[in-house]
Amino acid sequence: MRIATYNVEWFNALFNDDGAVLDDGAWSSRYDVTRGDQIAALGIVFNALDADAILIVEAPDQNRRRSTITALEGFAAKMGIRARRAVMGFANDTQQEIALLYDPDQMTCAHDPKGQETGKKGSPDAPRFDGVFRIDLDIDASEDLVVFSKPPLELQITTKGGISFHLIGAHLKSKAPHGARGRDEAIRMSIANRRKQQAQAVWLRQRIDQLFVNDEPLIVLGDLNDGPGLDEFENLFGRSSVEIILGQGEELDRRLYDPHAQQALNRRLGARYSSARFFISNEDRYMQALLDYIMVSPQFRDKNPRWRIWHPFDDPGCWRVPELREALIMASDHFPVTLDVDV
Numbered sequence: 001m002r003i004a005t006y007n008v009e010w011f012n013a014l015f016n017d018d019g020a021v022l023d024d025g026a027w028s029s030r031y032d033v034t035r036g037d038q039i040a041a042l043g044i045v046f047n048a049l050d051a052d053a054i055l056i057v058e059a060p061d062q063n064r065r066r067s068t069i070t071a072l073e074g075f076a077a078k079m080g081i082r083a084r085r086a087v088m089g090f091a092n093d094t095q096q097e098i099a100l101l102y103d104p105d106q107m108t109c110a111h112d113p114k115g116q117e118t119g120k121k122g123s124p125d126a127p128r129f130d131g132v133f134r135i136d137l138d139i140d141a142s143e144d145l146v147v148f149s150k151p152p153l154e155l156q157i158t159t160k161g162g163i164s165f166h167l168i169g170a171h172l173k174s175k176a177p178h179g180a181r182g183r184d185e186a187i188r189m190s191i192a193n194r195r196k197q198q199a200q201a202v203w204l205r206q207r208i209d210q211l212f213v214n215d216e217p218l219i220v221l222g223d224l225n226d227g228p229g230l231d232e233f234e235n236l237f238g239r240s241s242v243e244i245i246l247g248q249g250e251e252l253d254r255r256l257y258d259p260h261a262q263q264a265l266n267r268r269l270g271a272r273y274s275s276a277r278f279f280i281s282n283e284d285r286y287m288q289a290l291l292d293y294i295m296v297s298p299q300f301r302d303k304n305p306r307w308r309i310w311h312p313f314d315d316p317g318c319w320r321v322p323e324l325r326e327a328l329i330m331a332s333d334h335f336p337v338t339l340d341v342d343v
Helices: 035-049 068-079 183-213 241-246 259-266 322-331
Strands: 002-007 053-059 085-088 097-102 107-111 133-135 144-146 153-159 164-171 218-223 276-280 285-289 292-296 306-309 337-340
Touching: 002 035, 002 164, 002 218, 002 292, 035 068, 035 322, 053 068, 053 164, 053 218, 068 085, 068 097, 085 107, 097 107, 097 153, 097 164, 133 183, 144 183, 164 183, 183 218, 183 241, 218 337, 241 259, 241 292, 259 292, 259 306, 292 337
Parallel strands: 002 053, 164 218
Antiparallel strands: 002 337, 053 097, 085 097, 107 153, 133 144, 153 164, 218 292, 276 285, 306 337
């Protein structure tokens, strides 16, 4: 089985309100890339992945006029992708949904949200991801109310061979300090936003702990927008969101595992993996970062798991195929991550 996670930048802008693909020469929302070129590049990447299931981070919008499912299934049909059925969970208002494309010949997938509905009052005990989480963010003996701008997607998946597991797709994000007036206010806003992201990581980790109690096989994947040594606020908070979700400090049988995250934790300096590449205009250079992960519970560790970041410059298989290399650069500012596992 091959599972993938892929953040597709501005995917929503490639569809009209009817979910039809806008395959034309107009500019996409990616810089200096036409919609037709981005769609063609995505078709090459998705077919090269040939995955049984692909978590789409920043999937097309779901609202009264637009359908994420219609857009994704139409895209899969147009591009001949075998992962042609789409499923999603709770919609959000960011125009960046979380959805899964999967091959219905290889597995069944059903939205399976855990936790209680809370309403506005919230709960401190891992409520449903469209609810409200109560937590003291700043140790002032007063609980704060935290919500997900993009509620994680929870699915129950059963493979053709009868293997069943829980999957959580997430997109955590610490907002930039938009509207800040001056450096001091920008720092205060950045710290508050980072604190909220860590609270979301604690919420997600509580759900993981609940699933561990039930000994349920689990995969957590997506764009966590955080990692060891990623920004200057890490020392202030002690741990990154990635470390919280992995369960660093827990007993081995209660930890999730991702080899790229583990390498970053073990080696703060020197070469490290990256899954995203962004242009920094004021510095006229590219920055690379490890943001995308596929974390597995111990049940998958003895099933010959193999991880791969489809980086056009770092992965020899991608580099040696010019069409794929160029498509990966054209399609998004993130690169797919895959997990192959014998189930």
